Amino acid sequence: MNKPRILWLNVIFFTVTLVGALVWVPWHGVVNGFDGVEWLTFIVLVFASGMSITGGYHRLWSHKAYKAHPIVRFAYALGGALAFQNSALHWASDHRVHHKHVDVNDKDPYSANKGFWFSHIGWMLREYQPERYNDYQNARDLQNDRIVMWQHRNYLWLALLMNIGLPALLGWFNGDVLSMVLLAGLLRLVIVHHCTFFINSLAHVWGSQPYTDRNTARDNGILAVLTYGEGYHNFHHIFEHDYRNGIRWWHYDPTKWLIKALSWVKLATDLRQVPDEKIETAKLQMQLKHTQHKLSRLPNAEQMLAQLQHEYELLKQHLTDYYLAKKALLEAKGHQLKEQDLHAQAAQLRQAFYQQLRRWQQYTAHIA
Numbered sequence: 001m002n003k004p005r006i007l008w009l010n011v012i013f014f015t016v017t018l019v020g021a022l023v024w025v026p027w028h029g030v031v032n033g034f035d036g037v038e039w040l041t042f043i044v045l046v047f048a049s050g051m052s053i054t055g056g057y058h059r060l061w062s063h064k065a066y067k068a069h070p071i072v073r074f075a076y077a078l079g080g081a082l083a084f085q086n087s088a089l090h091w092a093s094d095h096r097v098h099h100k101h102v103d104v105n106d107k108d109p110y111s112a113n114k115g116f117w118f119s120h121i122g123w124m125l126r127e128y129q130p131e132r133y134n135d136y137q138n139a140r141d142l143q144n145d146r147i148v149m150w151q152h153r154n155y156l157w158l159a160l161l162m163n164i165g166l167p168a169l170l171g172w173f174n175g176d177v178l179s180m181v182l183l184a185g186l187l188r189l190v191i192v193h194h195c196t197f198f199i200n201s202l203a204h205v206w207g208s209q210p211y212t213d214r215n216t217a218r219d220n221g222i223l224a225v226l227t228y229g230e231g232y233h234n235f236h237h238i239f240e241h242d243y244r245n246g247i248r249w250w251h252y253d254p255t256k257w258l259i260k261a262l263s264w265v266k267l268a269t270d271l272r273q274v275p276d277e278k279i280e281t282a283k284l285q286m287q288l289k290h291t292q293h294k295l296s297r298l299p300n301a302e303q304m305l306a307q308l309q310h311e312y313e314l315l316k317q318h319l320t321d322y323y324l325a326k327k328a329l330l331e332a333k334g335h336q337l338k339e340q341d342l343h344a345q346a347a348q349l350r351q352a353f354y355q356q357l358r359r360w361q362q363y364t365a366h367i368a
């Protein structure tokens with residue numbers, strides 16, 4: 001089979017920027033040194049460009065996990081140009097195909113089933129899906145966003161301006177143009193490139209699958225640190241419209257914190273969040289599946305499986321009862337008498353649920 005045409009411009013671009021970051025930047029650092037302002041600008045631009053991808057391109061434009069004020073969208077459009085990962089329209093269109101056909105080799109543009117190299121960067125080095133390149137039918141909603149379309153039409157010069165012009169200007173203010181362009185321009189670009197590319201590559205091979213095993217996406221706390229919180233990719237692939245990727249408060253998800261902070265000052269609204277009950281259910285289903293698999297190899301499998309199913313049904317019932325009570329309590333807000341009653345009821349059901357959950361955990365751990 002003939003391989004698709006090599007996209008030489010992309011090959012040269014990724015190679016030259018990588019070699020420059022690995023050789024020229026350290027060499028310049030040794031000979032010339034970098035000052036504190038240059039390092040600070042580097043860090044600020046790492047977050048500005050990276051989080052324009054995760055908060056803007058990804059959670060806002062690809063998944064509509066919230067709504068954002070035009071000021072925020074404009075900042076994302078500039079930050080996305082700084083990240084040099086194509087226009088938001090193009091990126092989001094690709095990403096929606098990735099979710100819809102995840103792991104299907106001839107459809108998912110960066111299918112992890114085609115290997116680490118392909119899903120990381122290889123997919124951009126050859127013309128794999130030329131028929132889809134300018135087809136943005138799956139992003140019609142974004143075509144109504146004037147900021148998205150402005151960025152799409154002006155992408156190339158915006159990207160050059162942000163990557164060379166901005167660092168050069170900041171360097172001029174600081175008294176050394178070349179050092180700033182090398183650190184806050186070149187090195188920053190390469191680091192943000194590969195860190196965000198990890199979401200397509202590493203986050204589909206390394207980590208756990210607590211919510212679903214219907215695709216290759218993984219949850220990985222270490223990777224979250226490198227990807228502005230996008231390391232909780234197993235959760236993300238099953239609940240893609242949730243504005244969070246790391247759902248617990250201790251999960252490192254600065255993109256979630258940014259969106260939440262924007263909502264406090266009314267620059268972000270309609271933050272979408274999956275009900276806890278659904279998340280809990282997905283997790284329990286995975287535990288059930290794992291335990292069923294282990295039990296099926298035992299001699300008395302049938303009897304054990306029936307017992308497991310019974311425990312599971314019981315737990316599901318407790319879970320439903322508890323969340324129904326919580327919902328009723330929420331709806332009764334303001335009616336003091338009613339609220340008191342429901343409060344006591346919810347507390348009781350909560351206790352029953354957690355009791356059964358502990359039982360379930362002991363039971364499944366015992367089998368493991």
Ligand SMILES: [Zn+2]
Binds near residue numbers: 199200204233237
């Ligand atoms: Zn993915």
Ligand SMILES: [Zn+2]
Binds near residue numbers: 062063236240
């Ligand atoms: Zn996504």
